Amino acid sequence: MRGKTNILILAAGLGKRMKSEKPKVLFDLLGKPILGYIIETCKNIKNDKIIVLVGNRADMVTEFLKDKNVEIAHQNEQLGTGHAVMCSFDKFDKNSNIIVLAGDVPLITSETLSKMLEKHIKNKNDITFLTMKLEDPSGYGRVVKDKNYNVVMIVEDKDCDKKEKKIKEVNSGVYVFRYDFLKKYLKTLSNKNNQKEYYLTDLIKIGFKEKSKIETILLENLIEVSGINDREQLSKIEEILLKRKISNLLKNGVTIKSPNTCYIENDVVFESDVTIEPFVVIKGKSVIRKGSVISSFSTLENYETSQNQIVPPFSNLKG
Numbered sequence: 001m002r003g004k005t006n007i008l009i010l011a012a013g014l015g016k017r018m019k020s021e022k023p024k025v026l027f028d029l030l031g032k033p034i035l036g037y038i039i040e041t042c043k044n045i046k047n048d049k050i051i052v053l054v055g056n057r058a059d060m061v062t063e064f065l066k067d068k069n070v071e072i073a074h075q076n077e078q079l080g081t082g083h084a085v086m087c088s089f090d091k092f093d094k095n096s097n098i099i100v101l102a103g104d105v106p107l108i109t110s111e112t113l114s115k116m117l118e119k120h121i122k123n124k125n126d127i128t129f130l131t132m133k134l135e136d137p138s139g140y141g142r143v144v145k146d147k148n149y150n151v152v153m154i155v156e157d158k159d160c161d162k163k164e165k166k167i168k169e170v171n172s173g174v175y176v177f178r179y180d181f182l183k184k185y186l187k188t189l190s191n192k193n194n195q196k197e198y199y200l201t202d203l204i205k206i207g208f209k210e211k212s213k214i215e216t217i218l219l220e221n222l223i224e225v226s227g228i229n230d231r232e233q234l235s236k237i238e239e240i241l242l243k244r245k246i247s248n249l250l251k252n253g254v255t256i257k258s259p260n261t262c263y264i265e266n267d268v269v270f271e272s273d274v275t276i277e278p279f280v281v282i283k284g285k286s287v288i289r290k291g292s293v294i295s296s297f298s299t300l301e302n303y304e305t306s307q308n309q310i311v312p313p314f315s316n317l318k319g
Contacts, residue, residue, distance in 0.1 A: 003095045003096055004096040005046065005096060005117060007047050008098060008100045008101075009038055009102075012055025012075040013055070013103070015104075015229075017230040018230060018231060021057070021168050023057045024103075029234070029238045030245065030265045032066060032266045034103065034104055035061070035064065035065075041113070045110050045114050046112055048090075050069075050071070051070065052071070053084050054070055054074060054075070055077075056188045075087040077136065079198055080200070081173075081200035082189040082197070082198030082202065085186060087190075097117060097177070099117060099174075099206070102174075103190045104227045105224070107223055114128060116129075119217055121273070126178045126207055126214060127175065127177055127213075127214045127215075128160055128177045128216070129172070130173075130174040131172060131217070131218055131220045132217045132218065133168045133170075134170055137169075138299040140274075141169065142155050143170060144164060145169075145218060151204060151214045151215070154171045154205075169218075172219060174225065181212060185203060189202055189206075236295060242264070243259075246259045249264070253271075253274075258278035261278045262278070262279070262283045264282045267284065268282050270290050272290055273291050274289075277294060279296050281298070282300045285302050286319070289305045290308070292306075294311045298312075298315040298316070300315070300317045301317070302318060
């Protein structure tokens with residue numbers, strides 16, 4: 001039986017390296033918060049419930065979520081990823097399969113998450129998690145397997161011995177759990193470690209000892225799980241998203257004279273046969289109608305052009 005699908009997005013972190021009072025998940029990428037991208041991706045998967053775990057500046061995150069049709073769980077103290085799932089457990093549907101992912105991976109695709117979920121259900125797994133192979137796995141938890149390729153545990157980088165350091169397959173931090181497995185073993189997690197935190201990864205080791213069914217799925221496109229920990233990484237992810245946006249426009253009847261000099265936000269809508277000259281900024285909910293020309297050094301924000309409108313150079317138009 002397939003059962004229900006729940007998705008848990010972990011968005012309670014402090015994001016200290018952003019050096020801001022604003023929660024990391026609310027930083028904009030092309031005019032849209034990081035968390036908004038992840039929620040949109042999750043909504044493209046057939047699911048019964050999306051739960052967002054909030055903690056740091058919960059008021060701000062909750063305000064953003066109020067019209068997103070998601071449920072909210074609270075983590076008042078950040079005591080690790082295992083604790084985060086503990087704080088969310090009462091929101092899960094019984095007999096569900098639960099996807100767990102971080103709130104700072106805006107490039108993750110619904111195709112990858114769906115592929116994980118389908119494998120998890122088809123093989124009747126207790127845990128399925130996403131891994132990747134890296135030439136330099138430094139900083140990542142290593143996926144330890146036995147001689148029969150059964151997953152034994154995840155060992156964090158700082159805890160690896162010499163043999164484990166050489167392992168190239170690492171944990172990406174995206175999981176699917178069976179509800180009954182979590183119900184039975186989540187409460188057995190311990191915080192007896194240097195960080196005094198409850199690690200979700202410890203469930204892998206527990207599952208192996210209890211002969212639970214655990215499988216991995218290897219991610220080919222590593223960029224999907226690129227997290228955002230500081231503003232430099234934020235800038236790099238925004239650059240990727242901007243290139244995707246512009247590439248999509250070029251394929252759909254929009255001429256962009258100098259793609260590397262233009263900034264176009266995520267929610268801007270274009271009709272066909274539009275021309276964008278160099279050094280143009282278009283933001284917000286702008287709509288650029290058919291045949292319009294946006295001349296150089298113009299900025300449009302929440303502005304709707306008419307058909308065949310010529311926007312003169314150096315225009316600053318707001319809707």
